[in-house]
Amino acid sequence: MEIFDNVLEQQRIEKADELRNLGANPYPHFLQKDMSITEFKAKFDYIKELENKRCDEEVTLGGRLKLKRVAGKSTFGNIEDESANIQIYYSRDSIGEEDYAKFKKNLEVGDIVLVKGYAFITKTGEFSIHVSKLVLASKAICLLPEKFHGLVDIETRYRQRYLDMIMNPEVRDDFTKRSIIVSTIRRFFEDKGFLEVETPMMHPIAGGANAKPFVTYHNALDVERFLRIAPELYLKRLVVGGMEAVFEINRNFRNEGMDLTHNPEFTSIEFYWAYHNYKDLMNLTQELFLTLIKRLNLDEIVEFDDMKIDFSKPFARISYKDALVDIGGLDVKILDDKTAILAKLKSDGFEANDKLDMGHLWAELFDNYVEAKLINPTFITDFPISISPLSRRSDEDSQIAERFELFIAGRELANGFNELNDPLDQYARFKAQIDAKNAGDDEAHEMDEDYVRALGYAMPPTAGEGIGIDRLVMLLTNKKSIRDVILFPAMKPIKNLETQENKE
Template identity: 60%
Template sequence: MAFENKFIQQRIQKAQTLKESGYNPYSNDSKRNTTIAKYLNVNADIEHKEDKRDENRHYTVSGRIKLQRIMGKASFIKIEDESGMLQVYVARDNLPEGFYNDIFKKNIEVGDIVEVEGYPFVTGKGELSLHANDLKLLTKAIAPLPEKFHGVTDKEIRYRKRYLDLIMNAEVRKTFQIRSRVISLTRHFFEDKGFLEVETPMMHPIAGGANAKPFVTHHNALGIDRYLRIAPELYLKRLIVGGFEAVFEINRNFRNEGMDATHNPEFTSIEFYWAYKTYRDLITITKEYFEYLFEHLDLPKRLPYGDMEVDFDKFTEIPLIQSLTDIGGVPSDVVNDKEKILDYLRSKNLEADANMTLGYLQGELFDEFVEEKLINPTFITEYPVDLSPLARRNDENPDITERFELFIAGREIANAFSELNDPVDQYERFVAQGAAKEGGDDEAHEMDMDFVDALSYGMAPTAGQGIGIDRLVMLLSNEHSIRDVLLFPAMKPLSESTSIEETEED
């Protein structure tokens, strides 16, 4: 903060003046006994009273001043707490002698946090308000709020100064309230299904569980490098080996990759593993999970998302290869021929790596021609085995796996499969991944012999799934950047020559 800013200096001086007069501008003795929302609800009947007031009711509310209209002997302020906004009538003759002129008018202003005691009444314009009998400054704000009618609209400032964004934009607080509810409901849903919540390590000796580039840190006491986890999968499956039959974890993952509208270096997901189940059971429980969320969040089944409308009564399912032709429009004679896929991609002015396997090239076709067209909830099934190093092969067709990804509004929301529990097959896939890593694929899995050893003791037939909480909240709150559902998203550092204050003034 630029303390040399003249407006901040003026506010600092006001705080100092209060201190010198014996008035603490940072008191810690709040007597608040209700929230604004509760006050408005319980006093809604006042408008039906003959004189539209009840001086026998007394309430103490607290909040930040968002609007101030100073007049001669009386003023109106609007204060806001987490639950809502309330108009307060402040009259000179109802307050201690000298307070109105010497403290309220001169030293209390928009942005300050105050506490007001009084009774309910309805103004001549029909607004339920509070008639102040007492007013106390709780916190003097020395940084002025942005001008009310413009608020904070600059994305850069909103993300860097999320606290200011939350102060000025009530709808932002609603988004994060939805996020909190989604996480809470997710936890309750899986607990009610008999799952056990667990915690697994955030620092791994080997980066595994997903194809992604890890963050590397160093453990000083052990003298070794560690990786911030890219996924909890391999540890959760160790718990299934150990005898737990249904586990889940809601926590952060870290991937040292690019940032865009749907990717942040740290993100939140739920992963759950269910013994004696298959990916078909996961399709069923996923539908039940969305039904549960919509019921408890009181959301309509036809949900707007940007210029789209997603119908959550229309879950569909289609194999990946079939989706390339039926949805993506790729000719049927192309989808299973590596050279034809390469030619087809080039004909669309798309670059293609000739060293990619057939499965990876089919994945490229899907990404380019299918994914963004999947608006209603769609389970894409039967992924090629080389795209799924931890998934179980299909018994009838060993080239595909028992896997699905759920897409909604053109984005991946969930990934699931029947887990590979053959230790020899898993070892061979790790070997193949290791070769890919040596060939330059820095997202490929490393060999995790401890996990192979765990599988060698026998893991029950198991199905596992991960759901991206951030993308789910984006969908349910109609937000189109992951930064809008993360309280403190990753940001580039500010240049030394530019400050937030300078940006705001511009």
């Protein structure tokens, strides 16, 4: 099957050939525009106050033709660039009889054009450009969706993001905001004295977080490699090496399910700060969020998914145990009774694995009774140590980790803690993770002896944190699905979808 086998697409190919026969290359290069449409509108806005409603200065604009209406010897159209759209007007007299005849027949909606002309206001009061020269910059073979209905099919929008962006300018705006968010985060940390670094994407050991890895193979080295779950252990090696404040913005990969908040590859920032503690990180995180809200010109009351999230007040802080009782509504008496916890979970219809230790059972309680209720920014602190294998133990309670997670709108957005820098304790924790893996926990950490040896050279007191950038962008652009903030999200192959539909 040919790619462009549609009858209408074949007709457009014929028109491209006809243009070539007329001496007009349908795909020319070395073309330049003078300014964006937004800049054009701003520069010549003064003509609205002039008596003749026009100016004499000509400039060149470029954009995609989104509308074309021929009226005999003249044509009205609309072109759009990444900044805005504008009405264009040209006639047989303004661009010449030969070009007018050529473009009347062969110029179509979807084509990209350059137009040279001057600003004027039409009789109907619309700011426009009066075209004296028109050049086809790129011929579109594929037809755009019908304008009235637009592009609404969600599968098509995600699979063909380029088409989504052509038809829905607000999508481009969302991804522009994403870029602003990332650049603001980078500048924020640089201004605080952090150094941006890059660490490996392929790891010899799957570590840094509890998750299933993607596995690949390095032919030259004849070894298995894992796409990184998290950069944590490499970044902390750099702290051992003397870099006292580092950050990395990059991709992580987790071979897990997909839903509204999970994509198998996602972007995060991780940062590590020597001679600081997790309370410093909470303060820094709140400052970062307020900086982003200001940079995006958002109100301090942010709307997200029918919720109003209040950023005007200091972020709440509550311990893990207190959250189970005060927010989750659980009886404090059951929290130290494994049998009672299992009974509570089962009675409320939740899965209850009697092989889990108390820390993991608390995590089940938290996930089911607390998380969804955390709407306004809330730091949950003092996690169970068994679910925090890389965190430092509390000096006051060895079963508690000096750790926090930030929850907003019922979702985790950040995870930070005082880093475990005792090599013997870390080695023991890794061995416990191996026991957990042997017991069936396929997301448990692998043993990383080189990292333990790095700690043996002494790492200063350090706090570290990771923030999921995709979820952060979702929050600040009011998007319910992570696919709406990732340019090219993971999708099921079309063949698999067709098989599934046939079964249904």
